[in-house]
Amino acid sequence: MSNEIVLEIKNLSKVFKIYHEKNNTFFEFLLSSFKRSKNIEHLGVLKDISFNVEKGKMLGIIGSNGSGKTTLLKIIAKILVPDSGQVSITGKVIPFLELGTGFNVELTARDNVIIYGLLLGFSKKEILSKLEKIIKFAELENFVDTKLKNFSTGMYARLAFSTAIEVDPDILLVDEVLSVGDESFQQKSFKKFSEFKNNGKTIIFVSHNLPQVQELCDDVLWLKNGHIESYGEPDKVIQDYRNSS
Amino acid sequence: MTSILMEIWQKRSLVFALALNDIKLRYKNSFLGFLWSFLEPLLILTVLLFVFTHVIKSTIESYPLYLLLGLIIWYMFSRSTSMGLSSLTDNAHIIQKIHLRKEIFVLSSCLTGFMMMLIEFAAFGVFLVAFSFIPPATAFLFPLLLIEILILSVGISLLLSIANVYFRDIKFIWQVVLQAGFFLSPIIYSLDMFPSDIRTILELNPISHLITIAHDLMLYGNLPAISSILYVLIITGSIFVLGCLVFKNKESKIGEEL
Numbered sequence: 001m002s003n004e005i006v007l008e009i010k011n012l013s014k015v016f017k018i019y020h021e022k023n024n025t026f027f028e029f030l031l032s033s034f035k036r037s038k039n040i041e042h043l044g045v046l047k048d049i050s051f052n053v054e055k056g057k058m059l060g061i062i063g064s065n066g067s068g069k070t071t072l073l074k075i076i077a078k079i080l081v082p083d084s085g086q087v088s089i090t091g092k093v094i095p096f097l098e099l100g101t102g103f104n105v106e107l108t109a110r111d112n113v114i115i116y117g118l119l120l121g122f123s124k125k126e127i128l129s130k131l132e133k134i135i136k137f138a139e140l141e142n143f144v145d146t147k148l149k150n151f152s153t154g155m156y157a158r159l160a161f162s163t164a165i166e167v168d169p170d171i172l173l174v175d176e177v178l179s180v181g182d183e184s185f186q187q188k189s190f191k192k193f194s195e196f197k198n199n200g201k202t203i204i205f206v207s208h209n210l211p212q213v214q215e216l217c218d219d220v221l222w223l224k225n226g227h228i229e230s231y232g233e234p235d236k237v238i239q240d241y242r243n244s245s
Numbered sequence: 246m247t248s249i250l251m252e253i254w255q256k257r258s259l260v261f262a263l264a265l266n267d268i269k270l271r272y273k274n275s276f277l278g279f280l281w282s283f284l285e286p287l288l289i290l291t292v293l294l295f296v297f298t299h300v301i302k303s304t305i306e307s308y309p310l311y312l313l314l315g316l317i318i319w320y321m322f323s324r325s326t327s328m329g330l331s332s333l334t335d336n337a338h339i340i341q342k343i344h345l346r347k348e349i350f351v352l353s354s355c356l357t358g359f360m361m362m363l364i365e366f367a368a369f370g371v372f373l374v375a376f377s378f379i380p381p382a383t384a385f386l387f388p389l390l391l392i393e394i395l396i397l398s399v400g401i402s403l404l405l406s407i408a409n410v411y412f413r414d415i416k417f418i419w420q421v422v423l424q425a426g427f428f429l430s431p432i433i434y435s436l437d438m439f440p441s442d443i444r445t446i447l448e449l450n451p452i453s454h455l456i457t458i459a460h461d462l463m464l465y466g467n468l469p470a471i472s473s474i475l476y477v478l479i480i481t482g483s484i485f486v487l488g489c490l491v492f493k494n495k496e497s498k499i500g501e502e503l
Contacts (some may be wrong), residue, residue: 016501024412024413024414025412025413025414026408026412026414026415026418027414028356029411029412074341074500077343077344079340079341079342079343079344079500080343080500080501081498081500095342095343095344097342098342101338101339101342101343102338102339102342102343104266104270106270106273107266107269107270108444111266111269114261114262115262115263115266118256118258118259118262119259119343119345120343123258124262194269213372
């Protein structure tokens with residue numbers, strides 16, 4: 001396996017502004033300009049984070065709620081802009097932060113897959129050529145032209161997952177989405193992850209499911225209150241994490 | 246600037262797909278839904294026609310066509326800007342999950358408004374036949390006018406959509422502005438009816454010029470005044486550039502503010 005680094009994060013920091021009195025309307029804004037008090041608190045969500053991920057590795061990110069896991073993923077996905085530090089990425093990143101982003105229940109499975117693919121940055125031709133494979137992986141051959149509102153939760157989840165996985169990213173960001181679907185579909189998804197890794201793709205996996213992380217990941221990063229508490233072998237990091245709480 | 250345009254051009258199939266889906270959803274994939282887009286302006290047209298031909302006698306030449314054309318232009322502008330205004334907040338769930346140029350949502354909303362106008366324009370065609378009215382040669386310039394209105398709508402939408410992210414009541418303020426704009430534009434009346442000092446004030450509204458130009462090109466065969474064209478182009482150009490600058494400046498912060 002090559003040791004090419006596909007994701008490099010250096011001294012990354014992110015501060016959120018917490019407004020105690022947020023002006024959500026224009027009139028409130030006009031009124032508040034007469035008042036003096038400006039209540040803004042700064043909350044450091046990520047503090048000086050640095051790490052590298054090699055090609056073909058699966059990195060698990062663990063930590064309690066509010067430790068900055070999702071913020072970190074969002075910065076890697078360029079949805080949020082960091083306040084300082086650098087993120088360098090080689091290849092195409094597919095964020096998979098939620099099942100079925102941009103899905104519209106009034107549209108058919110086919111229309112939704114096309115829109116989702118376009119949102120992720122693929123050309124219409126590329127998506128149409130993958131459509132059949134996506135539907136097949138989701139086991140929804142008989143429902144291509146059914147509106148999503150008539151889908152069960154499981155069918156919906158399968159369609160969303162298959163679409164994300166078939167669009168062939170170099171780096172896949174997964175946030176807490178594998179808890180859906182039945183046993184056999186989860187097994188299928190895990191198999192897909194291993195296949196991914198064997199093809200030299202990189203996966204970053206955020207989860208609270210520790211056994212899953214332990215089984216799947218090559219390295220684990222433990223975030224605590226916005227800084228890296230520990231980074232390394234899954235067995236060791238997860239052991240430390242368990243002991244701490 | 247050019248790199249941004251290139252990037253957006255590469256995303257054109259997404260812009261079109263979003264706009265088409267929007268149209269599909271609006272008409273719920275049904276034929277009656279499609280028919281509604283004809284019925285709505287037709288209904289308003291009927292009411293206005295009744296009031297202004299029977300109650301208040303209008304002296305405008307080919308008044309039904311005059312009225313319908315003004316309505317179509319006005320609807321395109323008001324729909325595009327209202328949909329453009331809420332395009333970022335409406336698509337917050339996508340913007341917070343996928344990195345994209347956010348102009349795409351504003352553009353596709355305005356494109357939806359443009360497509361709806363094209364559908365209504367078909368109704369205008371039916372009226373032309375019904376009145377056996379043959380448009381003058383200047384009607385060939387009409388598409389240019391439509392493009393100009395589209396660019397103006399996009400410029401205004403870029404500004405309003407950002408404003409609406411920060412202040413959620415911009416939406417309601419804009420509805421009031423549009424309501425006023427409807428009566429301050431020569432849709433049901435003609436600017437000629439006013440004394441010159443009132444007319445000068447009404448002509449500050451760029452939409453007034455656009456609707457007058459539409460009437461001239463499509464119905465009366467007059468070329469618009471150079472001063473009118475210049476005024477409209479300067480207003481559109483400055484709003485568009487300002488919109489792009491404000492949008493570019495605020496774009497990266499939208500993800501957090503939504």
